[in-house]
Amino acid sequence: MNPNDTIRLLILNDSQAEAERLISMLHNAGRPNRAQHVTSDESLVKLLEEQAWDLAIAHDHTQNVAPAKAIQTIRRLNKDVPLILQTDEEGSLPIVEGMKIGACDVIRLDEDQHLLLAISREMSNRQQRQDKRIAERRFRESERRAQSLLDSSRDAIAYVQDGLYLYANESFAELFGYDDKDDIDCMPIMDMVADSDQARLKEFLKDFTLKGVDAESTKVDFKGLRNDGGTTDIALEVSHATYDEEPCMQFLARATRTEGPSAQEIEAVKSRDVVTGLYNRSYMISHSDKVIDSIADGQSRALLYIEIDDFADSVQGKLGVSGADMALADLANLFNSQVAEGETLARFGDSSFTLLSAQTTAKDAVARAEKICQLVADHIVEVNSKTLQLSASIGVSLINENTVSAETVIEQAIDAMEKARDSEDTSALLYEPPISAEEKEEKNILAEVQHALDNDLFRLMFQPIISLRGSDDEYYEVLLRLTNQNGEEISPNRFLESASEAGLGTKVDRWVILESIKMLSEHRSQGSKTKLIVNLNRDSLCDDSLLPWLGVAFKAAKLPADSVVFQTQEIDVTNHLNAAKALNNGLTKLGTSLAISSFGCGLNPFNALKHVNAQIIKVDGSFTQDIQSKSENPEALTQLLQELHELEKVTIVPYVENASVLSTLWQAGVHYIQGHYLQEPTESMSYDFNMEG
Structure with missing residues (x-):
């Protein structure tokens, strides 16, 4: 794309001032644009349907139009509008989250030069996709014209590969006495050659094949076997060719006939369905391809795939085959009454019809499909004094400048029809692009998390943390578990990350805190001094309302903080130093404390401790696992622990799976250990700490 071309731009940002700044920046950078500030989901749909757009730029936290929903809308309307996200946040997390929802790039808000480069790249990519679509359409049009010429040619033409007919036109079929060219498809050549000439023809074809594609066209004659068992003299021109992207040989017999119907008359008969008089399947596919190839930017048409529900049982089973044909003819008349100028109706299958609309929007196309479904439901079919009331399901697929082929459109409409047929809420649906397996799993997990929150279905597990220095403190770490509705346990790392991404992280944490406090209060009422270590995710770390809420929760449970x-x-x-520092200070004032887990894997882990003076540090479990698997010596862990002890931190080492590592940890001065060697997580706080004394 020429850098001086005007960019048709959609801006999704709650701030009108920021949208204006962005437009001004682009103009100042020599990128003229015609921009529209999008303020609602409805206006986005309207803009996408009424005009063509090159690019969308959105802020990742805009509330008026959520970027994830905007991307879904763009896909649903089959628009090629790449979306670039802008963010105020640092680090890789917003980039990863943006890419997951389908953004083509995520750029810091103040990095205008980066944004300009990304815009140039996406505009170039979009132009290449557009050029590819145009090339594909022209290629298909050339193929259709060539195929049409072959089908209607009075010359007898066939294509042969590996001794089998790949294709033969009607004239070639007639040469051998066949009524339909399809009867010859995949038939061996020698089945249509008299025995006396088979050896000679085999030798000819073998020699011609060995000469390769550079061989000149040559002639061969033989006695051909007709379909009725008789023979006929055949003279063919043979040449190398390509058919349907496959190398093959072309057989050609020049026409001598001048009588019979014209090609146009033959085509008119071939394009109609005998039962209903409507256009047939092959015509609809061919016609739709031509419409797709000629559609302009900003134009939008729709293909409605209409399926009569339970046709085999409700119609054929009651009326028989001939009666079913009469019912189809009656329905065809009903549908035909709804066809406007410039639209095409066809019988597509045994019990299905397709309607190619004129210019329309997605909303209007679905509304029309619903109207047709209601017409079918209200219509009474009468055949031989028997009456039937039927229903229909309709799938809608949009056709616009981004549509590739009729085959794709029809597959999409059928997919939408099947979903409508299985739905209890509607009889007509617009095709929705399928979500990826990862997105589907993400949605399922989020549904499970929400279901667990709504129905109190999470489970808490407790794993003891044992002192190596004779401390009287009894610690358990609280671990959260979730079992889905199929009885399968979901990995905590998986569902906690998904919950955080969906904004449910603080809700999950607060459920865990309340349940932990409740169970701890009951446990301590029996005389123990047990303490719990409760994990917080990054959402709670940055939640300003957490500290006052904790004060109320402790007071209500009558527990010391x-x-x-x-x-x-x-x-x-590390990613939220200010928030972590504020939380640590607030917890200290409340009478409790902050621990840091998974410590030691950053480039400079001790930098965090300069800002956040946490007293309890749990080192990353990978250190222990590597030592126990003999893949690493203990020096790295020992050095890390030494530095922590010099800072007077209380240290915890997790993932202790066997006794071999205990001496190393003892010598390194570790305060507490945790792992399956001591006890696996259980549903109760039942570990006997006295046996460690």
Whole structure:
């Protein structure tokens, strides 16, 4: 695309001032644009349907039009509008999240030069996709013209590969006495050659094949076997060719006939369905391809795939084959009454029809499909004094400048029809692009999380943390578990990450905190001094309302605040230093404390401790696992622990799976250990700490 071309731009941003700044920046950078500030989902749909757009730029936290929903809308309307996200946040997390929802890039809000380069790239990519679509349409049009010439040619033409007919036109079929060219498809050549000439023809074809594609066209004659068992003299011109992208040989017999119907008359008969008088399947596919190839930017048509529900049982089973044909003819008349100028109606299958509309929008196309479904439901079919009331399901697929082929459009409409047929809410649906397996899994997990929150279905597990230094403190780490509705356990890392991405992280954490406090209160009422370590995700780390809420929760449970330690991961502390520092200070004032887990994997893990003075540090489990698997010596862990102890931190080492590592940890001065060697997580706080004394 020429850099001086005007960019048709959609801007999704809650700030009108920022939208204006963006437009001004593009103009100042020599990128003229015609921009529209999108303020609602409805206006986005209207703009996409009424005009062609090159690009969308959205802020990742805009509320008027959520970027994820905007991307879904663009896909649903079959528009080629790449979307670039802008973000205020640092780090890779917003980039990953943006890419997951389908953004083509995620760029910091103040990085205008980066944005300009991304715009140039996406405009170039879009132009290449457009050129590819145009080339594909022209190629298909050339193929259709060539095929049409072959089908209607009075010359007898066939294509042969590996001794079998790939294709033969009607004239070639007639040469051998066949009524339909399809009867010859995949038939061996020698089945149509008299025995006396088979050896000679085999030798000829073998020699011609060996000469390769550079061989000149040559002639061969033989006695051909007709369909009725008789013989006929055949003289063919043979040449190398390509058919349907396959190398093959072309057989050609020049026409001598001048009588019979014209090609146009033959085509008119071939394009009609005998039962209903409507256009047939092959005509609809061919016609739709021509419409797709000629559609202009901004134009939008729709293909409605109409399926009569339970046709085999409700119609054929009651009326028989001939009666069913009469019913189809009656329905064809009903549908034909709804066809406007410039539209095409066809019988597509045994019990299905297709309607190619004129210019329309997605909303209007679905509304029309619903109207047709109602017409069918209200219509009474009468055949031989028997009456039937039927229903229909309709799938709608849009056709615009981004549509590739009729085959794709029809497949999409059938997919939407099948969903409508299975739906209890509607009889007509617009095709929705399928979500990826990863997106589907993400949605399922989020549904499970929401279901668990709504129905109190999460489970808490408790794993003891044992002192190596004779401390009287009894610690358990609280671990969250989720079993889906099929009885399968979902990995905590998976569902907690999904919950956080969907904005449910704080709700999950607060459920865990309340349940933990409740169970701890009951446990301590029996005389123990047990303490819990409760994990917080990054959403809670940045939640300003958490501290006052905790104060109320502790007071209501009549628990001392120091009975619960709140733990967050090093990576979250590093990415949100100010929030972590504020939380640590607030917890200290509340009488409790903050622990940092997964410590030691960052490039400079001790930098976080300069800002966040957490007293309890749990090192990353990979250190212990590597030592136990003999893949790494303990020096790295020992050095890390030494530095932590010099800072007077209380250290916890997790993933202790066997006794071999205990001596190393003891010598390194570790305060607490945790792992399956001591006890796996259980549903109760039942570990006997006294046996460790």
